[in-house]
Amino acid sequence: MLSGRSRLNYANLSSAGSGTYTPIVARQPKYCGANIIPLTMTGGTVGVQITNLGNSQPDSNFTATLAIRPTSGGAVRYVDLPNGTGEATVASGEEAMLVIANTPNSLYLYDPSNIGSSDPANAGLSYRLQLTGATSTN
Numbered sequence: 001m002l003s004g005r006s007r008l009n010y011a012n013l014s015s016a017g018s019g020t021y022t023p024i025v026a027r028q029p030k031y032c033g034a035n036i037i038p039l040t041m042t043g044g045t046v047g048v049q050i051t052n053l054g055n056s057q058p059d060s061n062f063t064a065t066l067a068i069r070p071t072s073g074g075a076v077r078y079v080d081l082p083n084g085t086g087e088a089t090v091a092s093g094e095e096a097m098l099v100i101a102n103t104p105n106s107l108y109l110y111d112p113s114n115i116g117s118s119d120p121a122n123a124g125l126s127y128r129l130q131l132t133g134a135t136s137t138n
Contacts, residue, residue: 010038011138013129021129021136028055028124031108034101041090043133050084050100053126059105062125068096087133096134100127 012035013021029035039046046066054060064081066088079088090096102125110121129136 008036010036012037013136013138015136016128019131019135021131022053023125023127025124028126029100029102030124031102031104031110031121034099037098037100037129038137039090039096039098039131039134040137041096041134044091045087045089045132046096046134047087047130047132048081048085048098049130050081051128051130052084053128055102055123055125057104057120057123060123060125061103061105062127063101063103065099066096067099068094071095084127090134098129100125100129 012023012027014024016022023035027035048064048066050062050064052060052062062084064084066079066081066086067076068079068088068090069076071093079086088096104120108121110119115122
């Protein structure tokens with residue numbers, strides 16, 4: 001529900017300068033978790049380049065998608081970013097969010113009520129994000 005967005009904490013990233021960001025360690029997405037990153041457009045096209053910096057798991061991987069919707073409401077369009085790379089045009093009157101999910105190459109079996117510090121499901125994903133045509137709003 002859009003009315004609850006103002007209560008959400010989107011402060012997931014630290015700026016490394018020149019349109020480059022890394023996740024705050026405490027906010028790195030865990031197994032099947034995601035960072036949702038609202039974007040402020042600085043041009044008409046947003047370019048994304050994500051580099052997996054790993055998480056000490058041999059099958060570390062991620063899935064990235066741009067979600068773009070009219071600010072006045074309406075259908076959301078999703079732009080897949082294969083291998084963390086791609087671009088999309090964001091028209092005037094649209095907003096964009098980047099979603100980066102920790103999706104390793106294999107499924108983990110774990111007890112969600114008893115996750116140990118060395119459990120693979122507890123390993124946060126580290127990545128480097130390079131944006132062009134937009135900045136992170138957090």
